[in-house]
Amino acid sequence: MSRQEQIYDLLVLGAGPSGLTAAIYAARARLSVLVIEQMLSGGQIATTEKVENYPGFPEGIDGLELGQRLEEQARNFGAEMVLATVEKVNLSGAIKEVKTTEGSFRGRTLLIATGTRARPLGVPGEEELKGRGVSYCVTCDGSFFRDKSVMVVGGGDSALEEALVLTKFAARIYIVHRRNELRAVRILQERIQNNPKIEVIYNTVVQRINGRERVQGVTLHDVEMNRTWDVAVDGVFLYVGLIPNTDFLNGDLARNEQGYLITGEAMETSIAGVFAAGDIREKGLRQVVTAVADGAIAAISAVKYVDEHS
Numbered sequence: 001m002s003r004q005e006q007i008y009d010l011l012v013l014g015a016g017p018s019g020l021t022a023a024i025y026a027a028r029a030r031l032s033v034l035v036i037e038q039m040l041s042g043g044q045i046a047t048t049e050k051v052e053n054y055p056g057f058p059e060g061i062d063g064l065e066l067g068q069r070l071e072e073q074a075r076n077f078g079a080e081m082v083l084a085t086v087e088k089v090n091l092s093g094a095i096k097e098v099k100t101t102e103g104s105f106r107g108r109t110l111l112i113a114t115g116t117r118a119r120p121l122g123v124p125g126e127e128e129l130k131g132r133g134v135s136y137c138v139t140c141d142g143s144f145f146r147d148k149s150v151m152v153v154g155g156g157d158s159a160l161e162e163a164l165v166l167t168k169f170a171a172r173i174y175i176v177h178r179r180n181e182l183r184a185v186r187i188l189q190e191r192i193q194n195n196p197k198i199e200v201i202y203n204t205v206v207q208r209i210n211g212r213e214r215v216q217g218v219t220l221h222d223v224e225m226n227r228t229w230d231v232a233v234d235g236v237f238l239y240v241g242l243i244p245n246t247d248f249l250n251g252d253l254a255r256n257e258q259g260y261l262i263t264g265e266a267m268e269t270s271i272a273g274v275f276a277a278g279d280i281r282e283k284g285l286r287q288v289v290t291a292v293a294d295g296a297i298a299a300i301s302a303v304k305y306v307d308e309h310s
């Protein structure tokens, strides 16, 4: 039977830490599982150099490696994987249908674990210079800026972590933050303060990213002093927030104001048999450790649902 003909017990949308953990738990409980992923296993973690705060890895673990290990573990228990982008879902019947770039798939239960993506800053020059000095991923693009000047926009954990990674390549790193203090955890703030390559510019917003063929600089505005000035940089890395990846959903599922899916404690959404896990959920802490916990809970809920409905 082809994958398209089969009705899987569980379809998992997204192979980040939450989706893959759900696949491990569900496949180990002998559900038939298909994971649909558009890029590569590990999700957002695959784009970060080192995960330092995932328990059990005292030296930290490379994000890409963690993603690959999760995939291997899921496959070992029999989960299947397909490389495809989810375009649409039909959640109305007892069997859930998922339309992707590689055809349609069907499942008795569905787990939405598609995470988030970087929020654009929305300033002139950003769209035009994307991939030409404007980036959302230091792991992907940081090495292009060897001995150059770069700017990181944002004041949270991701912004500071990635600024620290950039110190391996760039000669000078400016962190621009719109408030008068950083949001990131204290240990990251201390590392930033102790790094001579990094300068933090507070109370300041980016007005425009400048350059013709490539980024040549940024126009900044100090909101306290009401002062506008230009800084010459070769690259701009944006870490100003996240948007949930829900484009393929219609309005069926309950969401909060920011578009995150609302679930109960068993990771159930507002439609029976449809679960959500990880960063896509309305939740207080978006980290690997909470994503994997959500995935495990969602998988056990799916097992229960399949048992009760077969």
Ligand SMILES: Cc1cc2nc3c(=O)[nH]c(=O)nc-3n(C[C@H](O)[C@H](O)[C@H](O)COP(=O)(O)OP(=O)(O)OC[C@H]3O[C@@H](n4cnc5c(N)ncnc54)[C@H](O)[C@@H]3O)c2cc1C
Pocket (backbone or CB within 6 Å): 013, 014, 015, 016, 017, 018, 019, 036, 037, 038, 039, 040, 041, 042, 043, 044, 045, 047, 048, 050, 051, 052, 053, 054, 084, 085, 086, 087, 113, 114, 115, 116, 158, 161, 162, 245, 248, 277, 278, 279, 280, 286, 287, 288, 289, 291
């Ligand atoms: C730069 C950075 C550094 C971070 N550092 C840490 C850290 O040190 N420690 C930590 O605990 N957390 C860290 N995080 C947060 C952590 O990465 C997330 O909390 C975690 O990855 C969430 O897992 P997830 O499975 O919910 O979603 P994601 O990891 O976002 O995975 C979702 C997956 O779904 C796929 N997908 C999306 N839409 C579709 C579609 N339409 N069709 C098919 N596939 C789709 C995506 O390609 C992706 O692979 C970091 C995040 C970033 C951005």
